[in-house]
Amino acid sequence: MNQNVKYPMGFRAAGVACGIKKSGGKDLALIVSDAPCVAAGFFTKNAFAAAPVQISRAHLKNHVARAIIANSGCANACTGKNGLADTRKMARLVARAVACRTDEVLVASTGVIGPYLPMEKIGAGVNRVAQELCAGGLHDAAEAIITTDTKIKTASLDLEVSGRTITFFGMAKGAGMINPQMATMLAFILTDAAVSAPALCKAGRCATERSFNCVTVDGDTSTNDTLLFLANGCAGNSRITPAGKDYTIFESALIDLCQSLARQIAEDGEGATRLIKVSVTGARSEKDARKVARAVATSNLVKTAIFGQDANWGRIICAIGNSGASFDPGKITVHMGTELLFAKGAPRVKSEERLRRIMENHEVPIHIDLKCGTKSATVWTCDLTYDYVKINADYRT
Amino acid sequence: MNQNVKYPMGFRAAGVACGIKKSGGKDLALIVSDAPCVAAGFFTKNAFAAAPVQISRAHLKNHVARAIIANSGCANACTGKNGLADTRKMARLVARAVACRTDEVLVASTGVIGPYLPMEKIGAGVNRVAQELCAGGLHDAAEAIITTDTKIKTASLDLEVSGRTITFFGMAKGAGMINPQMATMLAFILTDAAVSAPALCKAGRCATERSFNCVTVDGDTSTNDTLLFLANGCAGNSRITPAGKDYTIFESALIDLCQSLARQIAEDGEGATRLIKVSVTGARSEKDARKVARAVATSNLVKTAIFGQDANWGRIICAIGNSGASFDPGKITVHMGTELLFAKGAPRVKSEERLRRIMENHEVPIHIDLKCGTKSATVWTCDLTYDYVKINADYRT
Numbered sequence: 001m002n003q004n005v006k007y008p009m010g011f012r013a014a015g016v017a018c019g020i021k022k023s024g025g026k027d028l029a030l031i032v033s034d035a036p037c038v039a040a041g042f043f044t045k046n047a048f049a050a051a052p053v054q055i056s057r058a059h060l061k062n063h064v065a066r067a068i069i070a071n072s073g074c075a076n077a078c079t080g081k082n083g084l085a086d087t088r089k090m091a092r093l094v095a096r097a098v099a100c101r102t103d104e105v106l107v108a109s110t111g112v113i114g115p116y117l118p119m120e121k122i123g124a125g126v127n128r129v130a131q132e133l134c135a136g137g138l139h140d141a142a143e144a145i146i147t148t149d150t151k152i153k154t155a156s157l158d159l160e161v162s163g164r165t166i167t168f169f170g171m172a173k174g175a176g177m178i179n180p181q182m183a184t185m186l187a188f189i190l191t192d193a194a195v196s197a198p199a200l201c202k203a204g205r206c207a208t209e210r211s212f213n214c215v216t217v218d219g220d221t222s223t224n225d226t227l228l229f230l231a232n233g234c235a236g237n238s239r240i241t242p243a244g245k246d247y248t249i250f251e252s253a254l255i256d257l258c259q260s261l262a263r264q265i266a267e268d269g270e271g272a273t274r275l276i277k278v279s280v281t282g283a284r285s286e287k288d289a290r291k292v293a294r295a296v297a298t299s300n301l302v303k304t305a306i307f308g309q310d311a312n313w314g315r316i317i318c319a320i321g322n323s324g325a326s327f328d329p330g331k332i333t334v335h336m337g338t339e340l341l342f343a344k345g346a347p348r349v350k351s352e353e354r355l356r357r358i359m360e361n362h363e364v365p366i367h368i369d370l371k372c373g374t375k376s377a378t379v380w381t382c383d384l385t386y387d388y389v390k391i392n393a394d395y396r397t
Numbered sequence: 398m399n400q401n402v403k404y405p406m407g408f409r410a411a412g413v414a415c416g417i418k419k420s421g422g423k424d425l426a427l428i429v430s431d432a433p434c435v436a437a438g439f440f441t442k443n444a445f446a447a448a449p450v451q452i453s454r455a456h457l458k459n460h461v462a463r464a465i466i467a468n469s470g471c472a473n474a475c476t477g478k479n480g481l482a483d484t485r486k487m488a489r490l491v492a493r494a495v496a497c498r499t500d501e502v503l504v505a506s507t508g509v510i511g512p513y514l515p516m517e518k519i520g521a522g523v524n525r526v527a528q529e530l531c532a533g534g535l536h537d538a539a540e541a542i543i544t545t546d547t548k549i550k551t552a553s554l555d556l557e558v559s560g561r562t563i564t565f566f567g568m569a570k571g572a573g574m575i576n577p578q579m580a581t582m583l584a585f586i587l588t589d590a591a592v593s594a595p596a597l598c599k600a601g602r603c604a605t606e607r608s609f610n611c612v613t614v615d616g617d618t619s620t621n622d623t624l625l626f627l628a629n630g631c632a633g634n635s636r637i638t639p640a641g642k643d644y645t646i647f648e649s650a651l652i653d654l655c656q657s658l659a660r661q662i663a664e665d666g667e668g669a670t671r672l673i674k675v676s677v678t679g680a681r682s683e684k685d686a687r688k689v690a691r692a693v694a695t696s697n698l699v700k701t702a703i704f705g706q707d708a709n710w711g712r713i714i715c716a717i718g719n720s721g722a723s724f725d726p727g728k729i730t731v732h733m734g735t736e737l738l739f740a741k742g743a744p745r746v747k748s749e750e751r752l753r754r755i756m757e758n759h760e761v762p763i764h765i766d767l768k769c770g771t772k773s774a775t776v777w778t779c780d781l782t783y784d785y786v787k788i789n790a791d792y793r794t
Contacts, residue, residue, distance in 0.1 A: 047719075077714075078742070300781075308789070347476065386786050
């Protein structure tokens, strides 16, 4: 664990194993704020939003929250009325254990889609996790939300706002079923800053768009994607509103924090050996820039070629051509690292050996200039490997 | 080779190895009709349409053709003006060898994107392949267009039209970079029927929509997809026009033939061990039905689960939820084979063991009833396996 990690004031957390995961690993996380929080949430756009997504969305209507309860190992998705009842019960159990209102509890679940939650185990687990709450428990909580992740994903930073230090801490999980147009699988961002609900929503939306919505592992948007922002005001700064210098600092910090977590998700994509950064410039619109970046980042053929360190750059061009974005195929340029691949409609590769060496690095940058505008976008992804197939052919056993 | 294969009258063909493929396999196919053909073509929608696609599209303007020259091992895509010049030269060489006009020659290429065609090898190859033309050479031609395919894909049938027997023969290649919204990689359908250009175009479009446009292997649409229909009239039937009983028989035969080839493509998808048939009924529109079928058929997570015979049916629901189609999540039903998976928003799986047994079969049928309309669609795909990654991490070596 990073020794420089910073915790915002007024939050306590814990993570325990309550028996949902067959592995016996931690699978229940609880985060509680001493003071009521201003809260914002961003959720999956999948039509089968899981029970915890539906309930948390409802609980967030007034933008107030006190606690987050999250389990891994079972997504409680596609579980109908029973699933909704189970999520409501989870929130009630937590409200009782930490003495707050039920609608101040946000619930998140991640894991296999379909099965019902083992409510007896969760009931016992909530009691236990509530007893273990402490200021340093955020790391355990971050561990308790992971599934096929190989690493715990956290990020923190602090900064001065009008003479006061405010601190941010974020945790995220996600390695498969990861795709833009959503929050991510699960990410919780905590801060002790005092901030108004409109300012938190605005900054949160902006940070989401430039971070979690720019990550893809396999093109599948999960039923459970949940991104929560909680701000408890314990730092004592004067309240940040949606305009002015303090807001700009706050938003930019949130973007940094979320990008760090999003990058960690792409880097830890199921079976990944490479982080691939696809940046697009010169687009007519940001939407077009994203379409192109996403088409390249979701192409199985591009991703397997990078895994095999095969300088088969034609697949990048093919993916760009499938993106549906508007551009002139005779004008665009494509680079991998510093190597020019394609310009003026024709191949420009000078040395496949140099391309192969670029692909030996942990991070492989692809840059596409559409040369027809000023808009840009960046999408992070990972390569597609034997281990991705292995993990997903046999996820549940 | 199928002993029952039927060849239409008046076509000769050959396939030779001219040295493009490193393996030394056949890589140049020539098909020639004794009489001028009515012709129709359907091409990739990728923005970087390859040189042969651009030239063949131009040559088809008047719907007349005499010959198809096709090479495998090099796609001649993303090759700029040089690539166009090479394709034009290929057509000229063939026109000289078989004594027809250059714009009566259709050209197709498939293989690696980026490299230029080895024109010296092709020049020598065209002379050789023209010398080997014979009525029984269609099988060799079909062999010469394959790349990562493990099987040669052909289909044939004959039927009576107004007292005359007309015969169809089709060949196709394609195992990777296969996705709907296109023709397919390469498919050539030959018939000795007499048919008007509007009738051939209409029946061709209809057959394409219901066959090649309903196949996906990896969601990537190639730069070279080309589907050609040639009808030389040698059967002597009275000319088929776009209406009436003869047209209906003709169209339905073309659909059958194309579906057989399309199914062969999905079945031989790179690394495939299973054929997956995703059928959607009860949709508000055919477009919605296709969106749902395609979302399931392109989901890496669904495809790896079927490879692993893991009854992780929640991934099917998740993919449906990402499709963007309009339906009520609480109403739909989902079956695998005869087993109900999901209905009224909740899980209905009775026996995972029975699901596992369904996935042991070569063909795995998934049926989704959206229960909000009368439209339907079927998409064929294959599972995602270690061998897909292996083939594509190392395609060129």
